[in-house]
Amino acid sequence: MVLCTCGLQCVVRTSWTNRNPGRLFYSCPTYNSSFPFIGWVDPSMCDRSLDIIPGLLRTRDALEDGLALEQERADWEEHRANKEETRANQAELRAKMEEERAKKLRKYLIITWVLFASYVYLQI
Ligand SMILES: [Zn+2]
Structure with a gap:
């Protein structure tokens, strides 16, 4: 169990940025919290994945x-x-x-x- 700096138990969210597509991270459960990012759940992705996944996501969206x-x-x-x-x-x-x-x-x-x-x- 990971706790936020505010004392509440963190929730796991998914990042959809180009640098971390689909990567899970811990976040404060409070909406509009000043602690939206606490730490990563998943390890970082390899460079090849970072090259390919954003393009695939853009294609899927289109x-x-x-x-x-x-x-x-x-x-x-x-x-x-x-x-x-x-x-x-x-x-x-x-x-x-x-x-x-x-x-x-x-x-x-x-x-x-x-x-x-x-x-x-x-x-x-
Ligand atoms: Zn919090």
Whole structure:
């Protein structure tokens, strides 16, 4: 158990600096403490690792950013397709309602003509 200078038990954190990528270190558990670094848990890395790991991390970050951007674009396309589908469904529904209305009006027109013809026939 490693204690901080403030007396609390240290927590283990991971460094992501270019000089110590992925290296564990002891730190004060208090947020914004004046003792963010107490000491290393891991031994130092060899020069070859220090050359390679930051580049790999940058590549990974760039790939994750690209993936997030593609996901966002795919989500937007899906949203747009759904909107188009909704619009098409609404237009179809409107067309059906117009057709029903036209059928009703045709029926009323026929009934009116029959009534008119009956009236004229009975007058004669
Ligand atoms: Zn502390």
